[in-house]
Amino acid sequence: MIIDAHCHVWPDEIARKVLADRPVGLDPVHDGTLDGLRRTMDAAGIDLAMTLAVANVGKNVWRTNQFIGKVDRSRFIPFGTVHPDLSVDENLRALWDNGVVGVKLHPLFQSVAFADVRTREILIALAENDIPVIAHVGSGGDAHQNERGAPKHFHAMLAEVEGLRLVAAHYGGYQVLDEAEQWSVGTDVHLETSWPPSMGTLPQERIRNIIRRHGADRVVYGSDWPMTDPATEIAAIKALGLTAEEERGILGGNLARLLRIDPAATV
Structure with missing residues (x-):
């Protein structure tokens, strides 16, 4: 069974507008729609994908979760959004009422900072309600955005949030692998493998060492679709020389x- 932990999706008309602006300066290789993702998954042999939806501002949290909560659960795992401009209760209600099972945090596109007490309060509530989270950690934007998601702040936040099922995207430090190794590798989180434009650009020996230092049983594959091609990223993992x-x-x-998924239920 193959599960992609990192697939961004939008409603069809919004996907075209978002990708036309080339988010974070990358060239998308797929269209960002649910139908497009399904076709990509079928071509790459992917069984399930975490579909991630992010609201840049608080007023869009509800409708963003409403969209992602309606995905086909036989192929997609809906990870929705929260925002520090809303109260903890408002954020939880927007997840529960729309049947969203997890949360994506994105410091590049949201005013979400790991050092912000509001973010920590939300994460504590998610942990108390056993809601898993995948978070962008590292750089990819301007200096202010990069500071919001810095690995050192991520590391400090972990000390105050206990019991959270947390996935740190991009090996815990996009574009700042030295910082990832210092602050994220070896912590009590799962690391995710995506590294646009491709994980294949990273030194294989270094990535293999990071995986084994962290614990290969706490590393998960993610593509960052539609900014990369999942089949190419799967091939990059297979080329690492792992057992x-x-x-x-x-x-x-x-x-x-x-995520407590029964592999037999997906067959």
């Missing part, structure tokens, strides 16, 4: 365990 057990875990087994 068959490590590879199976990263490509799906570890995430299935984290």
Whole structure:
């Protein structure tokens, strides 16, 4: 079983507008729609995908979660959005009422900072309600955006939020792998493998060492669709020279365990 932990999707008309602006300076390789993702998954042999939806401002949280909560649960796992401009109760209600099972935090596109007490209060509430989170950690934007998602702040936040099922995207430090190794690798989180434009641009030996230092059983595959091609990213993982057990875990087994998915139910 292969599960992609990192797929951004939007309603069809919004996807065209978002990707026309080339978010974070990358060239998208797919269209950002649910139908487009399904076709990509079928071509790459992916069984399930976490579909991520992010609201840049608080007023859009409800309708964003309403959209993502309606995805086909046989192929998609809906991860929705929260925002520090809303109260903790308002954020939780927007998730529960729309049947959203997890949350994506994105410091580049939201006013979400790991050092912000409001963010920590939301994360504590998510942990108390056993709602899993995937967070962008690292750079990719301007200096202010990068500071919001800095690995050092991510590390400090972890000390105040206990019991959270948390996935740190981009090995815990996009574009700042030295900082990721210092602050994210070895912490009590799952690391995710995406690195646009491709994980294949990273030194294989270094990534293999990071995976084993962190624990291969706590690393999960993600593509960052539509900014990368999932089949290419799967091939990059298979090229690392990991054991068959490590590879199976990263490509799906570890995430299935984290999200409590029964592999037999997806067959």
